[in-house]
Amino acid sequence: MKSLLFRLAGTFSAEIGSELYLKLKEETLSPSLFCLDFSQVEEVTEVGWEFIRKITERCKETGSKVAGFGLQISIPEEHKQGLSLYTTESDCIHYLESQIVSDTPANELAPKTEEKTVHCPECQTLLRWRQAGDYLCPSCQIKFFVNKKGWVSTYERLV
Structure with a gap:
């Protein structure tokens, strides 16, 4: 917000x-x-x-x-x-x-289990994650970071 x-x-x-x-x-x-x-x-x-x-x-x-x-x-x-x-x-x-209702990010679907989901920033594939860290999308092979709140950050490529 x-x-x-x-x-x-x-x-x-x-x-x-x-x-x-x-x-x-x-x-x-x-x-x-x-x-x-x-x-x-x-x-x-x-x-x-x-x-x-x-x-x-x-x-x-x-x-x-x-x-x-x-x-x-x-x-x-x-x-x-x-x-x-x-x-x-x-x-x-x-x-x-x-007045903030929730700190759950908009791009995170929060299931009731410990496992959470985010969308790949490149191809929008729904991916599961458990802890903050670097992830690689199996569909498009883009590398991205997920923080502990579920916010996704992509890495810039240097040409």
Whole structure:
């Protein structure tokens, strides 16, 4: 799962809100974690609050999580819903990390046995593995590495 930290400054208005929303829209094609640093934000306009609401809705729709920290201005009652706000960056990051459902990689099919499977990065053949290390695909003969979480890395060939 991808995670991004956005450091914001000045007045959070339509201009910053729309740029941030468009960037988050691009990044939410797959579930991601977004941490918004408001520590240098001096003001949030009414339109800025609307963009924050749109950002939180977009994240809910796509399975992404968003939280912020360091906001030093008071929040109007009608805008208190949606975005989780924390006082420190570490609290915000801790919250976002707690929202990760699983650390099973997307390319790993996790059967209930100790043996796990991955797809060959070259020919997509389903292969079994038990421990981290170097593997050779029997179908296409490409050498690759599988780490202990099941992430696959290929080796570059030097010509």
